[in-house]
Amino acid sequence: MxxxxxxxxxxxxxxxxxxxxxxxGMDGSRMQExxxxxxxxxxLLHYYFRTKQKLFEAIFTKAFNQIFPNIKSLIxxxxxxxxxxxxxxEKYIDLLLKNPFLxxxxxxxxxxxxxxLASIIKKQGVNPEEILHMIERxxxxxxxxxxxxRDLMVNILGxxxxxxxxxxxxxxxxxxxxKKEYHDFLKRxxxxxxxxxxxxxxxxxx
Amino acid sequence: MxxxxxxxxxxxxxxxxxxxxxxxGMDGSRMQExxxxxxxxxxLLHYYFRTKQKLFEAIFTKAFNQIFPNIKSLIxxxxxxxxxxxxxxEKYIDLLLKNPFLxxxxxxxxxxxxxxLASIIKKQGVNPEEILHMIERxxxxxxxxxxxxRDLMVNILGxxxxxxxxxxxxxxxxxxxxKKEYHDFLKRxxxxxxxxxxxxxxxxxx
DNA sequence: ATCAATATTAACCATTTGGTTAAACTTTTT
DNA sequence: AAAAAGTTTAACCAAATGGTTAATATTGAT
Numbered sequence: 001m002x003x004x005x006x007x008x009x010x011x012x013x014x015x016x017x018x019x020x021x022x023x024x025g026m027d028g029s030r031m032q033e034x035x036x037x038x039x040x041x042x043x044l045l046h047y048y049f050r051t052k053q054k055l056f057e058a059i060f061t062k063a064f065n066q067i068f069p070n071i072k073s074l075i076x077x078x079x080x081x082x083x084x085x086x087x088x089x090e091k092y093i094d095l096l097l098k099n100p101f102l103x104x105x106x107x108x109x110x111x112x113x114x115x116x117l118a119s120i121i122k123k124q125g126v127n128p129e130e131i132l133h134m135i136e137r138x139x140x141x142x143x144x145x146x147x148x149x150r151d152l153m154v155n156i157l158g159x160x161x162x163x164x165x166x167x168x169x170x171x172x173x174x175x176x177x178x179k180k181e182y183h184d185f186l187k188r189x190x191x192x193x194x195x196x197x198x199x200x201x202x203x204x205x206x
Numbered sequence: 207m208x209x210x211x212x213x214x215x216x217x218x219x220x221x222x223x224x225x226x227x228x229x230x231g232m233d234g235s236r237m238q239e240x241x242x243x244x245x246x247x248x249x250l251l252h253y254y255f256r257t258k259q260k261l262f263e264a265i266f267t268k269a270f271n272q273i274f275p276n277i278k279s280l281i282x283x284x285x286x287x288x289x290x291x292x293x294x295x296e297k298y299i300d301l302l303l304k305n306p307f308l309x310x311x312x313x314x315x316x317x318x319x320x321x322x323l324a325s326i327i328k329k330q331g332v333n334p335e336e337i338l339h340m341i342e343r344x345x346x347x348x349x350x351x352x353x354x355x356r357d358l359m360v361n362i363l364g365x366x367x368x369x370x371x372x373x374x375x376x377x378x379x380x381x382x383x384x385k386k387e388y389h390d391f392l393k394r395x396x397x398x399x400x401x402x403x404x405x406x407x408x409x410x411x412x
Numbered sequence: 413a414t415c416a417a418t419a420t421t422a423a424c425c426a427t428t429t430g431g432t433t434a435a436a437c438t439t440t441t442t
Numbered sequence: 443a444a445a446a447a448g449t450t451t452a453a454c455c456a457a458a459t460g461g462t463t464a465a466t467a468t469t470g471a472t
Contacts, residue, residue, distance in 0.1 A: 215419080215420090246420080246421090247420060247421050247422080248421095249420075249421065249422085250419075250420060250421080253419075253420080254419095
C-alpha cells in the first residue's frame with residue numbers, strides 16, 4: 001500500500017476496515033468481512049479495537065480529515081485571489097480523484113450520526129470564520145462581486161464534491177455508464193469548475 | 207398526511223416505511239421498527255410486501271421519481287433560456303425544501319446498489335439527450351457561452367442538491383448549527399443559485 | 413345466516429451478528 | 443531457560459433479525 005507504513009496487524013486491520021466501511025458504510029459492514037479482508041481471526045479485531053463502533057470511528061475520523069484538509073494552507077498566500085481559488089479547486093478535485101468514494105461515504109455517515117460529526121469538527125478545530133472573512137475582504141476590495149460568502153463556499157464544495165458523491169447516477173445519465181469517460185470528465189472538471197466559478201464571481205474591469 | 211390518500215393498511219405501511227428508510231437507509235432499517243411506526247404486526251408487513259427488499263424498492267422508486275421529476279416539462283417552453291433556467295432552479299430547490307432528506311437518501315442507496323438504480327432509470331425512460339441538445343442549441347445561438355453541456359447539468363444539480371445532502375455538515379460549519387438559519391439560507395438559494403449560474407454562463411451583449 | 417376470501421396476530425424459527433472466553437502460540441524480559 | 447507479557451485462534455454465546463406458520467378475526471358475497 002503506502003511506503004512507510006509497517007505491515008503489522010493493526011495496519012492490516014485499518015486498511016481492511018477502510019475498504020469495507022467505505023464501500024458498505026457502518027450499517028452495511030460486517031466484522032467478519034473485515035476480518036476476512038485483513039486475513040485474520042474475528043476475535044483479533046476486538047482485541048485491537050474493542051467494538052465495531054470504535055473501529056468505525058477510527059476510519060471515519062481519518063476519512064473526514066482527508067477530505068477536509070487544511071484549507072487554510074491552500075487558500076492563504078500572497079497570490080491574487082483568482083490564483084488561490086484556482087489552486088484550491090484543482091488540488092481539491094485532485095484529492096477527490098485519488099479518493100473517489102470518500103464523498104459518498106462521508107455524506108452517508110454524516111447523516112446517520114450528526115453528533116459524532118460535531119465531536120470530530122470540534123476536536124480538530126476547523127475554523128471557517130477565517131476563510132469567510134478572507135472572502136469578504138475580496139468583495140470589499142472589488143475583485144469579486146458581493147454575495148453571501150457562505151454561498152460561495154457551499155458552491156465551491158458542491159461543484160467539487162457532488163459529481164463524486166453522485167458518481168454512479170451521473171455516469172449512467174450522461175456518460176452511457178462508461179467508467180472511463182466519466183473519469184475523464186472528472187479530470188477535466190479541474191479546469192471547467194474553476195472557470196465556472198470565476199466567470200460567475202470575478203468583477204471584470206473593462 | 208396527504209389529502210386524497212386512503213388510510214388503509216397498505217398506505218400506512220408505505221408511509222411508515224418511507225419515514226424509517228429515508229432516515230436510516232436500507233441497511234440501518236429494521237422491519238420491526240417499520241411495523242411499530244405503522245402500528246401493525248410485523249407479519250403484516252410480509253403479507254403486503256413479501257420481503258424487506260421488495261418494500262424498500264417500492265419506497266426508493268417513489269423517492270427517486272420525486273427527485274427526478276419530468277425535467278422536460280419544466281425546461282421546454284417558448285420562454286427565453288434565462289427564464290426557463292430560473293424557473294427550473296426555483297422549482298427544483300422548492301421541491302427539495304419540501305423533501306430535504308431525499309437527496310441524502312438517494313445518494314446513499316445509489317452507491318449501495320447501482321444495478322437497481324440502472325433498472326429504475328431504464329424503466330421510467332429518463333432521457334437526458336434532449337436536454338443536452340437543448341443546451342447545445344442555446345450555445346450555438348449565442349445566449350450562453352460554450353462549454354460541455356454535461357458540465358452545466360452536473361453543476362446545476364450539484365448546486366441545488368449538495369446543500370441538502372451535506373446539510374448537517376454545512377449547517378455545523380457555517381451556521382452555528384442553527385437549523386432555522388440554515389433553512390433560511392436554503393430558501394435564499396432559490397435566488398442566489400440562479401444568479402450564480404447565470405452570471406457564469408450568460409453571454410453579455412454590450 | 414353461512415361460507416369463502418381476506419386481513420391480522422402471536423408464537424415461532426433459522427440464521428446472522430457483535431462480542432467473549434479460554435486456551436495456545438510467540439515475543440520479550442529477567 | 444524460565445517467566446511474563448503480548449498476540450492469535452477456535453469455539454462459543456446471547457441478542458437481534460428477516461421471515462414463516464397456524465390460528466383467529468373481519469369482511470363480502472350468496
